Amino acid sequence: MFKIRKLLRWQVQILLVLAVALIALRIALPSIVKWYVNKTIDEMPDYSGQIGDVDMKLWRGAYQIQDIEIFKTSGAVPVPFFAASNVEFSVQWKALFEGALVAEIEFFDPVINFVAGPTEETSQVGVDKPWLDVIKKLFPLDINRFEVHRGSIHYRDFYSTPKVDLELDRIHALATNLTNSKKLSKTLVADIQADGRAFHESGFELTTKLDPSTDRPTFDLDLRLDPVSLTKLNDFVEAYGRFDFEAGTLALAIELAAKDGAIRGYLKPVLDGMKIVNLEREIRNPLDLLWQSAVAGVTRLFRNQPNNRLATKIPISGSLDDPRVAILPTLGNILKNEFVRVFDGDLEDTVSLEDVPAKPARESRSDSGKAAPTAPRLPPGK
Numbered sequence: 396m397f398k399i400r401k402l403l404r405w406q407v408q409i410l411l412v413l414a415v416a417l418i419a420l421r422i423a424l425p426s427i428v429k430w431y432v433n434k435t436i437d438e439m440p441d442y443s444g445q446i447g448d449v450d451m452k453l454w455r456g457a458y459q460i461q462d463i464e465i466f467k468t469s470g471a472v473p474v475p476f477f478a479a480s481n482v483e484f485s486v487q488w489k490a491l492f493e494g495a496l497v498a499e500i501e502f503f504d505p506v507i508n509f510v511a512g513p514t515e516e517t518s519q520v521g522v523d524k525p526w527l528d529v530i531k532k533l534f535p536l537d538i539n540r541f542e543v544h545r546g547s548i549h550y551r552d553f554y555s556t557p558k559v560d561l562e563l564d565r566i567h568a569l570a571t572n573l574t575n576s577k578k579l580s581k582t583l584v585a586d587i588q589a590d591g592r593a594f595h596e597s598g599f600e601l602t603t604k605l606d607p608s609t610d611r612p613t614f615d616l617d618l619r620l621d622p623v624s625l626t627k628l629n630d631f632v633e634a635y636g637r638f639d640f641e642a643g644t645l646a647l648a649i650e651l652a653a654k655d656g657a658i659r660g661y662l663k664p665v666l667d668g669m670k671i672v673n674l675e676r677e678i679r680n681p682l683d684l685l686w687q688s689a690v691a692g693v694t695r696l697f698r699n700q701p702n703n704r705l706a707t708k709i710p711i712s713g714s715l716d717d718p719r720v721a722i723l724p725t726l727g728n729i730l731k732n733e734f735v736r737v738f739d740g741d742l743e744d745t746v747s748l749e750d751v752p753a754k755p756a757r758e759s760r761s762d763s764g765k766a767a768p769t770a771p772r773l774p775p776g777k
Contacts, residue, residue: 425449432460435532442476443468457485460533469516472508473553476519479505484534497539497574500530504545511552511559543568546591555634563599566591573607597623611656612715617742620647625669643669646740651711654751658715665706665740706738 429449436444447462465477481503486496510519530538546566552559568589589601598621605614625640633639644667651660707726713719 425451428458432533435529436463436465439465439529441468442466444475444477452485455485456488457483459483467519471512471514471516472510472519474508474510474519474549474551475506477505477507479503486536487539495539495574496536498534498536499540499542500534500538501541502543502546505543506547506549508549508551511550511555513554517554537574539572539574541568541570541573543589552634557630557634559630559634561594561628561631563591563593564595568601593620594623594627596627597621611654613654613748614652615746615748616649616651616660618647618649619740619742620645622646622667622740625666638671641670643667648740648742650742650744650746652746652748652751653715654748656714656716657751658711658713658718659751660711660746661743662709662711663706663738663740663743664709665704665738667704669703669705704738708738 425448428451429446432446432449433444436442436446442465444463444465446460446464450459450461452458460482461480463477463479463482464475466472466475479502481501482505483501483503485499485501487499508519510517512518543566545564546568547562547564548566550559550561566589568587570585570587572585584604585607587601587603587605591599593599599619601616601618603614603616605612622644623646625643625645628645629639646665646667648663648665649660651658653659709725710721711718712721
């Protein structure tokens with residue numbers, strides 16, 4: 396009996412020691428994870444970062460990173476490349492019940508800033524080190540799903556006159572089946588759905604199907620922008636085009652498909668009721684008035700007059716590294732919109748992966764050695 400009591404006493408003491416150790420580990424774990432996350436972020440070339448607190452949710456197989464910011468180390472860009480109030484990594488339990496051990500990420504209030512500047516140090520176009528490598532270190536499982544809540548994307552130029560800040564906000568995005576697992580999907584295709592607000596006024600929708608297992612990007616993308624006031628773009632067109640809009644709207648439709656390094660598709664801008672020159676305001680600057688009058692005259696010449704609409708369909712083809720715009724078909728579509736059929740801002744559903752050649756078509760060249768414009772063989776529009 397004495398030996399049994401002594402054995403039980405030892406077992407209780409061991410359990411107490413383990414319990415204390417686990418409690419201590421649980422208390423210290425957020426600090427350990429915070430140190431590891433900061434170290435991993437700082438390993439990115441040309442970028443560094445910092446985070447706030449780390450919240451562990453062990454019962455869910457998850458942890459949250461709060462108040463994350465990633466900056467360019469040159470210090471010449473005044474805004475972070477990426478920031479978010481909360482990023483959560485967790486085991487995807489639904490997939491686990493289907494026999495696949497994968498993870499999911501949720502981003503809350505994420506902001507991405509693309510910055511144009513006169514030098515490489517003052518520009519910010521992305522992170523050189525692939526994001527997937529960083530994410531893999533932060534969570535060891537393959538990422539099969541991610542979701543974005545209340546996201547925003549900025550294009551900024553702090554050196555132009557006027558300064559430019561074009562924003563997409565209120566973004567909700569959901570990507571599924573990123574691991575391309577047969578256990579999770581019969582199609583072996585990942586899906587990305589996104590919608591949000593453009594330029595604080597208009598809605599947009601994005602639908603993409605892609606194959607994440609290929610070395611070269613393979614995707615089928617549709618993007619539609621609802622009509623937005625052209626005056627929302629004035630900082631951009633005045634900075635780079637030296638004119639501005641007085642009235643009108645812009646709608647946009649894009650279809651692109653890529654496979655084995657080749658790309659094919661179109662971009663269809665539709666401008667309604669466009670007005671460029673305001674004589675009362677521009678009369679003080681004769682040169683600006685002359686330039687804006689020329690731009691207004693050309694655009695008025697090629698509008699569909701009964702509908703006051705300037706539109707075209709711009710074919711895109713070639714390779715992802717060097718996409719080409721077919722100039723002659725674009726001009727032909729402007730005339731088609733003017734005299735034959737008025738283009739609308741809807742998607743045409745005329746581009747798919749089956750339309751993309753196995754390899755990018757070689758550019759035809761003139762005798763001078765310059766690339767001659769060629770028209771991609773897209774299916775005819777509806």
